[in-house]
Amino acid sequence: MSNVLYEVKGNIGILTISREKALNALNSEVLADIDAALDAVDLDVVRCLIITGAGQKSFVAGADIGEMSTLTKAEGEAFGKKGNDVFRKIETFPIPVIAAVNGFALGGGCEISMSCDIRICSDNAVFGQPETGLGITPGFGGTQRLARLVSPGMAKQLIYTARNIKADEAYRIGLVNAVYPQEELMPAAEKMAAAIAKNAPIAVRNCKKAINDGLQVGMDEAVVIEEKLFGDCFETHDQVEGMSAFLEKRKEKNFINK
Ligand code: CAA
Numbered sequence: 001m002s003n004v005l006y007e008v009k010g011n012i013g014i015l016t017i018s019r020e021k022a023l024n025a026l027n028s029e030v031l032a033d034i035d036a037a038l039d040a041v042d043l044d045v046v047r048c049l050i051i052t053g054a055g056q057k058s059f060v061a062g063a064d065i066g067e068m069s070t071l072t073k074a075e076g077e078a079f080g081k082k083g084n085d086v087f088r089k090i091e092t093f094p095i096p097v098i099a100a101v102n103g104f105a106l107g108g109g110c111e112i113s114m115s116c117d118i119r120i121c122s123d124n125a126v127f128g129q130p131e132t133g134l135g136i137t138p139g140f141g142g143t144q145r146l147a148r149l150v151s152p153g154m155a156k157q158l159i160y161t162a163r164n165i166k167a168d169e170a171y172r173i174g175l176v177n178a179v180y181p182q183e184e185l186m187p188a189a190e191k192m193a194a195a196i197a198k199n200a201p202i203a204v205r206n207c208k209k210a211i212n213d214g215l216q217v218g219m220d221e222a223v224v225i226e227e228k229l230f231g232d233c234f235e236t237h238d239q240v241e242g243m244s245a246f247l248e249k250r251k252e253k254n255f256i257n258k
Contacts, residue, residue: 004033005054006040011197012190013046017112018054023061026108026140028082030064035086043094044257047197047204050189051090051116052100053109056182059099059125062107063140076139083108083140087115091212094205096196100189101125102182106164111138114145117208119175120189121167122182127175128164148215150174200238201257206230 005016015037017024024030041049053059063083071079090097090112099105099113101121110127113119121127129138129146137143138159147155150173158165167179180188196204206229214222233239237258245253 002033003030004037006037008042008046009190010194011045011047012193013041013049014186014190015041015049015051016054017051017060020055020058022064023058023104024053024055024109025061025064026083026112027064027067028079031082031086035089038086038089038093041093041095047095047201047257048193049093049095049097050100050186050193051097051112052186052189053102056103057124058104058109059101059121060106060109060112061104062109062130065134068136076136080139083111087112087141090115094208095201096193096204096208098189098193100185101127101176102185106130107138107142108140111140111142111145114149114175115141118177118192120178120180120185120192121170121176122185123167123179124182125167125170125176125179126164127167127170128162129159130162130164132160133162146175198253198255200233200236200242200253200255202236202238203233203242206232 003017003019005018007014017030017034019025019030068079096118097116099116099119101113101119103122103124105113105125105127107130110129129142131138143159146158154173167176170176171179210226210229213225238255241253241255
């Protein structure tokens with residue numbers, strides 16, 4: 001996995017996309033490395049994953065334009081599927097994933113951040129979907145997730161104009177939850193991950209599934225999804241532990257994901 005660095009700090013995993021010479025652009029090899037790194041995350045230990053980019057300048061500057069430049073229609077479709085499969089794995093990853101966007105998040109970079117549960121960024125971050133200027137559509141989920149995350153009108157404006165936006169505008173339109181000075185970004189991401197990791201993993205995982213699955217269906221079906229995942233928490237060690245701690249006025253809780 002030469003294009004991905006992975007480290008574990010306590011219950012937090014940090015996956016760094018590392019192809020600095022191309023501003024961490026995603027070629028097939030990088031996508032395969034991210035996929036393998038996700039498979040290698042020990043979900044018995046890690047309760048929240050952070051994805052970031054190597055260096056001070058770029059999170060991910062998009063899909064690799066060199067690799068895409070000679071693709072046939074069929075190869076283009078297959079390349080889109082390759083990215084979509086990896087990003088869908090992130091989106092449906094059992095534990096929360098935070099994108100710590102430390103610079104350019106263009107095209108596939110904006111798209112990988114949108115497959116994460118939460119986005120925070122540094123003040124030098126730049127977001128955008130420049131694909132129409134390259135003669136293609138966003139192909140790793142951008143046409144779908146941007147419209148769902150901001151508004152369809154704003155997504156269409158950004159995609160049709162291929163205009164990049166800075167961190168403050170990304171914050172204003174709700175694409176990121178918070179903006180930090182560069183040096184404060186990773187500490188903030190780790191602090192948020194730790195706040196997530198201290199809660200019952202079963203509950204957090206079920207919340208992720210309830211929110212994600214519920215958003216795909218109408219409210220009548222959505223509340224049933226919630227009821228099932230709510231019920232699923234009962235009779236677990238962590239439910240008994242969380243409620244006992246409250247009733248015993250005990251601060252320390254021993255959640256074990258069981
Ligand atoms: N693909 C391949 N290589 C890339 C790249 C990309 N998306 N983005 C940057 N690079 C490479 C550059 O070619 C350059 O390599 P060389 O040193 O070998 O020339 C190196 O990274 C540094 O880049 P720049 O010299 O261009 O750096 P800069 O500071 O002048 O500009 C930038 C930075 C504005 C991000 C600029 O590199 C840029 O515009 N990159 C392309 C952004 C883009 O269009 N992304 C969308 C790609 S399409 C896509 O993602 C499709 C999809 O949805 C699946």
